[in-house]
Amino acid sequence: MNKCHLNTELSSLEGTRSEFNRSKAVIKLGIDVHQDFYVVVEQMEGTNPKPAQRFQKQVFLHWAAKLSKSGSKVHAVYEACGFGFGLQRQLTALGIRCHVVCPQKLDERNKRVKTDGLDAKALCLKLDRFVQGNREALALVRVPTEAEEQKRAIHRQREQLVKARKGLEAQGRSLLVNHGMEPASNWWKGRTFAQLQVPEWMKELLQNSQPILLALEEKIRALTAQLQAAAISKQPRGLGLLSSVVIDREIGSWTRFKNRRQVGSYTGLCPGEYSSGNTRVQSCVTKHGNPRLRAALVETAWRLVRFQPNYKPVLKWRKILAKGALATGAARKKAIVAVARQLAVDLWRIRTGRVATETLGLIN
Template sequence: MPRTNLQKQNDFSGQDFYVGLDVHKRSWSVTIRSLGIQVGHFTQPPGAEGLYDYLQRNFPGGHYHSAYEAGFCGTYAHEELCKLGINNILLHAADIPVTDKQKKNKTDLHDSRAIAEHLERGNLHGIHVLSRDQQELRGLFRLRQSKVADIVRSNNKLKSFLMYHSIVIPETVSTTGFLSVKVLDWLAIELSSMAGTLTLQQYIADLKYQREQLYRITKSLRTEILILHKQTYESLLSVPGIGSITAMGLIAELADFSRFDDADKYSSYLGLCPWEDSSGDTVKTKGMQPRCNSHLRPLLIEASWKAISKSRSMFAYYSKHAGKDSKKAIVKVARKLAMIAKGVAISGKPYQEDYLKQKQQEYQKMKALKAERFSSGIAEQHINKQPGTELYVPMPG
């Protein structure tokens, strides 16, 4: 019987295919669903091109949608999938609905299958993905924060060593106990043994090295901020309490302040909103929510303490709420400070201390002017209705 090379090929034009990915370093677990059924599951080497070739070969002409959890691999896979025409979204791991059975029986197959199912149902919403340049800028800022932690660690190690060996810094060198450059120069002393002297020198050298690295990183970060976001940076510096580090942190972590169209979403991202555990008539408020940007919240809380000492309006706002709980009051100030920072960043204009007061005064003047015009218009109508030269006033009823 003669054979032919012609094969019947299905046409999936306009059909949606939902791909759930469980991304790992050495493999991707893939589940594909369409029209409410699972049409494929396999494991492939990591790479967007291999997945795209499989979809084109088996489901040509379809509309492809995919999703995977944001994690160690960053956004490179997301960018590659989008370039190939696959509508991909990045997911926060806590946003994927999981049953108790799925928690107790967790495999790559179950993870990719759950993502594909919820993606098809429309239950998943992707997180905001920063541009590549912005991610690198954010990485530089987070490197600076980790370097600050390294300095604290080195500083504590040296202090612990001095305390253990009863080395007391004289008051003529330092009265605060801060390990300044002058103190480190004074510590160039010899102990009773070569081992002790070498240990002390290494602790001092490590602290100096960490401080030098912090200076270089901070200088480079400020240079990049001034090149890319100079106007926003200068506007943020005009806000009371916000210094150079807080301004750079806000710009590096948020990039586009206007992407938050709702004040509650913005405050929730910063971790300045309370979270509840309520049921029926029982209402429990648990304070600040743990899910937030952990790099910005401490900076804003610290900036709030500075703000209440520099701004009359901030101090008045803090005093209004401090009677109940000073810690909760400073969080309220931090939320207000964050909203002000967002406003000046979007407008590009410096902060004005009495801006709201001026707006209120302008509103009152406008309201009084409208009332005056309205009353004058009523008087003119009365004058037009008067018989002869005598003012006509309508009687009630």
């Protein structure tokens, strides 16, 4: 009886010690996110990761809340994806330090085996190295505020509407060309549509798209006016109110960049490189970063070539970018990318108060 009593006490002591250790442990969660469920791998301290678990969304949040309330310091990580940053905000509200990272190849050993569990495990192991102090283990993504996301949604919706309008307009022109008609520009607008000399059956088909195109045009104009009204009123000539507000909202906060290299890297307009030994090879731009920002910068750079002839990067590349210059298309692309990259850096310097526009050769 005494021996049995002793075993019971030891078992109780071990259970208490286990609970105490768990309450003080650092727990890492690697999460593979899906629309209807999450696949999660948990690691406690420096132990081996546990087998992957599959949770429904609400069940996972309830389980994560229990981990956080147990006194453990919980870290989590998942890849940026089309499901946004809602999960990060939910976990942060539970007291969990949640990181969002760039999508990446997680098969480091090149096994050519990919499962949700292996992806979650790879993220968990990277997070473990990050928590231990290796800040290069994770390529972190800045999580925008909800207000920043709401502002971005306006110009992104405008972009989608413009794309839809172009698609419907192209379908109408294609119908005309396929039947030997001249493709009228803006065929769907009132006066042009009324003057179309086409068979009745073709006009009926075009009439199906015309009201949609007119409605899209109205919405696009309204959103454009809304965005231009929100832009900074005093802009360098050629920058444009619409381009300015798109660039600023895609960046979110210019102050998050510590130096010009970070700005250039975020735009994805920096050249790629493959160097070894005494050989150095620079390739095309990395396109690593925000594609909408990249497009807006290149579009703005072309306007600056026309409206800002004294802008330093424009002066540097004038022989290639000037109208009528004897340069190949590839050379012009390289030059305009260089101007766009420098423009991003200069906008960062202007927005953070490091320099005045006049110093850069920009006129208002």
